[in-house]
Amino acid sequence: MAFVTLKDVAQRAGVSAAAVSQILHNKGRFSSDTRQLVLKTVEEMGYVPDQRARSMRSSDTKTVGLLVPDLRNPYFADLVSSMEDELYARGYSTLIGTSAETVERQDAFIGNLLGQRIDGAIVVPQGVESPGVQSLIKRNLPLVFVDRRVPGVESVPFVVSNPYTGIREAVEELVRLGHRCVGYVSHPSLGSFSVNERETAFRAVASDMLIEGNGVVVACDSTYESRTAAVESLLDAGVSAMLCAYSPDALTMIGVLHDRGVSIGEDMSLVSFDDIAAFTLMTPRIAVVSQQAELMGRQGVDLLLCRIRSGASDEGVTHSVPTMFINRGSVKQGPSAAVAG
Template sequence: MNLEDVAQRAGVSTATVSRVLNNIGVVRDATRERVLKAVEELKYYPNMHARALAAGSNRTIGIIVSNLENPFFLDVFRSLEAEANRNGYEVLVANTDYQVDRLKASVRLMIGRRLGGLALVVSEMDEALLEELAERKVPTVVYDVGTPRESIISIKINYRTAVQQIAQYLFELGHRRFAFIGHHTTLGPLNDRRQTFVEVMEHFAPQVEFRTVADLDGLAGGRSAVRQIYQSGFRPTAIVCVNDFMALGVLRQLKDLGLRVPDDVSVTGFDGLDLADVVSPALTTARIARDLIGHRIFESFTADAARLEEIRETLIQPELIIRESSGAVPVLTNVH
């Protein structure tokens, strides 16, 4: 299959196919969908490094992430890149913005480069895409999505235990009105955190009241979610955030509302970003070892067969870190 075959199937020019595959220029959504559908049906992978490969194996690793604006994904990338550079490899990175179509397009571009390995550090996934990667025996690491297979290594986080610890900790501090702030809650790994929170709240019923809100992943999303909660009339004494990135926005919006953290409301995050330790108040969070994720990704592409079997499925346990943003339930909460 070549570019002309894809263009013919989609009913567009080869230039349009190229723009879609390289994610450049302006292409109508309907046209983009036709091209991506044709690419998928024909299983087309542009061979971008054929000459280089003729000389030997490719020492390039690809990593695709959901949101490079979120420091969590950037930390994983930098950890992988540092280890790769120390060993004479380079790393290519692509961003999906949580969109499955962009994930598919990026995977096809990466595979076209005949990489030494591909890491998918994403919350969105298409099962057919994983099946295709396994079929083609592309060395792949998946984070939070999919299951291990012959050529696919899995890294997952024990979100359930960490969310349960956070909720139990706040409950023991006397909190009885909770809010959960998340984003893209239809995606598996993100919904896991929300669903675990709901289950814990239901376990504590009827002693607790709670609300869940979703917005965009980021500072603005955290701020918007807080406005939604307080405009609804609900007054939580504890806010549990799906990640630190949104929690930073939450802290700012609470300050703008005249609320003190943790005197009026406690806030917790998730991920353990470096920023969480330097904001004021310092953020209580569940730390995920991003350096371990980067190390394990690189190791998966360079280890021998015996070691690969040992690390085929890795479950990382987050560590609860209690800081200044959480405290005992306030006697009275005022909203100005």
């Protein structure tokens, strides 16, 4: 069914389009009968005002663009949900897109956003100063980056998590339980500054905690074969606990460990970044380093709406949300504790 227009309502009610517009905005001098007729006709025909036309007459559109890498990733789904809920509560609608972890898809969506009349954008960037990112900045559109940084871009505020706090809490607990050979799974192929920063944090914390060899660090990409190879490397190294920087890696590796007859929470302690729902539904439940996605989302929205209202650039400011370790059944006593007992 075609959209009902203002002219359609006017024709049905037997009045001018200008009269319908004025009555809908509670303006003009019209009899009570005429007003009631027009409002009844609007209701019967299901007329909805054209927001695009309205935005052309207004300085704002009450619409914000949201771009994340992958909506299939539960962490980003939670992040988008928190931001969309907060924006809706503030009277804003959203245009949501995904980059599929590629710069090309990211820049294509940015191009589409710039063709819309939006008030601002919240972006989880791919970590490079791409042509699309440059276009957003040059347009002087209110803009906030969330979850990931773009090295070299200092004109856009960031809301990012601090990986050191949660990783330190997790490693301290593993050491307390007797784990001395701890593995870490990185994911450098993402090209994410934030994900790579987690490896730096783990190496620093492992060194402080006197972990054997400062921890065993392996890398993988998003393929099953790469993740399986990473698990095999950690098993060969004799680790009794492992920490995953990227939750999709952990989800695959849990299955790989099961297939190898390695019992999580007994033979291997496991911690993953991101407090996604799937981890709480497993047996045992998976311990996590939470980035507090809901808090990050709210802060990103607060910062963007402040920029929209004031026009302030807030250049060079990074808003950091501390990560936190949430212990669950996937973390048990390690070999050193058993020997000591």
